[in-house]
Amino acid sequence: MTIKITPSYKEISDRKVKARDAKFIKEWLAPESILPDSSVKDVTKWIKESGCLNDLELEITEADAPTIIENIKTKKWRAVQVAEAFGKRATLAHQLTNCLTEIFFEEGLQTAKELDEYQDKTGKTKGPLHGLPVSLKDNINVKGHATTIGMVKYCFEPEIMDTDSVIVTLLRNLGAVLYVKTNVPVAMMMPETTNHIWGNTTNPMNRLLSAGGSSGGEAALLKLKGSPIGIGSDIGGSIRIPASFQNLYALRPSFGRFPTYGARSGLPGLESVNSVNGPLSISLESMETYCKAIIGQEPWNHDAKVIQMPWRTVELPEKLNIAVVVDDGWVRPVPPVRRGMNIVINKLKEAGHEVIDWDPEDHLRASQIISGFFLSDGGVHIKEVTEPTGEPFFEYMKGYETATELPVSELWKLQAERTTLMKKFLDRWNATASQTSNNKPIDAIIMPATPFAGSPNAKFRDYVGYTSPFNMTDYAVGILPVTRAVKDLDLKDPESTNHSKTDTTIWEDYDPEEVHGGAVAVQVIGRRFEEEKVIEMLKVISKLLDHSDI
Structure with missing residues (x-):
């Protein structure tokens, strides 16, 4: 045998x-003899x-x-x-x-x-x-x-x-x-x-x-x-x-x-x-x-799900209306990220652009809905692929190992809630016209992409709530480099805001020496299918920042 x-x-x-x-x-x-050793952080x-x-x-x-x-x-x-x-x-x-x-x-x-x-x-x-x-x-x-x-x-x-x-x-x-x-x-x-x-x-x-x-x-x-x-x-x-x-x-x-x-x-x-x-x-x-x-x-x-939309020429208004979020109320960004946001806000204001606040009231729920979709099959597919080889789950993937399949009726409810929230986001965006001096709605939301200036290896924790809400709304989003973390400027906050357990853990993890030189970038968020406009806004704001890492 x-x-x-x-x-x-x-x-x-x-x-x-x-x-x-x-x-x-x-x-x-x-x-190998000329490669930098592990003590060299910035390569x-x-x-x-x-x-x-x-x-x-x-x-x-x-x-x-x-x-x-x-x-x-x-x-x-x-x-x-x-x-x-x-x-x-x-x-x-x-x-x-x-x-x-x-x-x-x-x-x-x-x-x-x-x-x-x-x-x-x-x-x-x-x-x-x-x-x-x-x-x-x-x-x-x-x-x-x-x-x-x-x-x-x-x-x-x-x-x-x-x-x-x-x-x-x-x-x-x-x-x-x-x-x-x-x-x-x-x-x-x-x-x-x-x-x-x-x-x-x-x-x-x-x-x-x-x-x-x-x-x-x-x-x-x-x-x-x-x-x-x-x-x-x-x-x-x-x-x-x-x-x-x-x-x-x-x-x-x-x-x-x-x-x-x-x-x-x-x-x-x-x-x-x-x-x-x-x-x-x-x-x-x-x-x-x-x-x-x-x-x-x-x-x-070539792809049946691509819409017929040629690339368009977009002219921006001379002065942009920008809404900003520095802290989403669930996880406060670490000091270099908040400093980066302040750099952007100040540069926009100095150039005459209008800056208002955006209330992230639905961001946490949007993030939870996205996570619910990810786990809705009860982790069946992930387990089907990992189990034959005995490949173990990373800690961040444990949810796929323990999840239970969401009944179709519950999935439909979650999808309906998503669509309702999408409409609420749209209405709130349009309503910003009542807050701006020219009575026009915002052109973009600017906010961090994560709470981190680059997270230490294996310490990202469990929150992608700065990005995933805009997967739910399906908005066009650009990333804009701003600055780098500086250990002597970005000192540890004396206390946690205790927004959440994750917030406290990230505050405990933060070490200015460890993250020194890490990247600080922000999201520039437009509405659906505004890719051209987002790129034009990236051009405008990047010129204001005039930043270079190297």
Whole structure:
């Protein structure tokens, strides 16, 4: 009799990591002897100062997307040069932060070579993103490569995907070069990027801090300029949290603006709240270039859930009406985040924009509703994927292990409450016209993305109430970098506000020395399908702040 021995989750994970590591190009790896040791927290300047990249490679990887595209078009740079430069820098970024999952550098170089040949033969570029490297969050299916989404069972089931997701098809049509996928937490359902396959992704601004989640690998790679533009996803804050933890620009669009079909979900079939794809970048201009290019491909002809809405030109009023939230009344943000909010408020007022308060009265309930949707299947899908390998639950995922399935009648009630709250948000937004001097409603709400200036690893706790309400309302939201935590400025509050148990725990956790150098960024929240307006507001406010991390 043959006895079948099932490998442990650790054995499966080890095999998968070895398969990935074999795909690194050895000549691109920095020798272990020159890598910064664990005592070096801020590694944002290390690549530039290490000597691992030559002058041309540094010039290429320090450039934004419009510059890269233009220089390839004029043949100042060739697509192969650009692909090699970003492949090398992505390799170094991974060595510093553990940010990559699937690696296909050779495939990217081949694509770049074919693009150069096409340009030489025709005298034209293939599309608006000709030769531009684009990195992808792990959940985005790429033909010929795996999509594990941080779950051990998916390491080799299937071993590779046989089709591209719609967003990948569009990127290929546009002439983009695909070369890496990036790390995520288990099922993409944690606000920190760690799992039992690839391990934890750290924050390059301070490696004692989390990269955030679930697009944490993407954010870490982008912060170290291993990619000019990356694609993440967001169902409760998964673009905005990591972008805010690494002072990146990012966009959480409304559902139906960008294609999502063909990506792997951690909770497939959940449609009470929809996951969306959106861009992250160190450059606002790069982000806008991506948005225009994708919408220009008429994605509504490729994904049945995308609405037919071309990219629009938006003119902002000379003076914006802005509502602000500094503290949502459930978890008070740590001192550097409150300081960052005050910087933004003061700059807006100095420029003549009107600033009023927004009452976050329904934010906690909105967050609870979103959490209810996440757990509504009783954790059945998560358990079905984790149990065959014996993969244990992280503490943050324990709710999926113990949840009970919500009866359909109760789910319907929750969905009805969501819709009622959406209408209440809309009415309250419109009612702000009675509070402004020009009798027009607010253009945006500005508030923190989390209570943290980058949370210490494994200390995010249990609250995403600064982001998830806007998944419920499906509003377009941008992330705006503001400043960094400074230990001598951002001293610990003498007392907790005791808003909640989580609030007190976060106050107890806060250590100015530990978070020194962490990112401080805010959300700029527009209404549904106001992606263009949100980007224009990001431009206006970023000019007022004139901030640079590096």
